[in-house]
Amino acid sequence: MSQVSSPAKRETETSRPARRGQSFFDMYKKGQGYYTRVGTAIGAGILALGFADFVHGQLNFDPSWTPGIWIKNGIPVLALVGLGLLIYWLVCVKRSSCDFLIATDGEMKKVNWTSRKEIIAATKVVILVTLLTAVILFAVDWLFMEFFQLIDVLRQGGGA
Numbered sequence: 108m109s110q111v112s113s114p115a116k117r118e119t120e121t122s123r124p125a126r127r128g129q130s131f132f133d134m135y136k137k138g139q140g141y142y143t144r145v146g147t148a149i150g151a152g153i154l155a156l157g158f159a160d161f162v163h164g165q166l167n168f169d170p171s172w173t174p175g176i177w178i179k180n181g182i183p184v185l186a187l188v189g190l191g192l193l194i195y196w197l198v199c200v201k202r203s204s205c206d207f208l209i210a211t212d213g214e215m216k217k218v219n220w221t222s223r224k225e226i227i228a229a230t231k232v233v234i235l236v237t238l239l240t241a242v243i244l245f246a247v248d249w250l251f252m253e254f255f256q257l258i259d260v261l262r263q264g265g266g267a
Contacts, residue, residue: 140209
């Protein structure tokens, strides 16, 4: 006797993995969107370190008071640990943010990146146009200065 399940039941079973026995540290769709997840985690980690440093700088206690040293150093460490767990949860566990990062990684692979030769050529054009614009603006400024000195609007020497 074989059991045949309906397509709707099979779809529901495969689209929702069992949560039973899954821990906080089990990654959702492990191996997918690796570079986007790592980059996001590194960027968020840098922000978390900056926040912990900011909190450490804002806490001022009397140095002779022993608990003050523990509080001044403990609160930023706790903040860093909490933010680290939040970052891990957002980047590796929470389904919606993981799916977004995985989709972003997939889209980045579809991008047609400019070649090194094209970037160098475009950079040369930008530098050339910038220099030409600077020369033209200098010439126009010099011509206006000479014209205004000629009609005595500007005086050389700074006399009153």
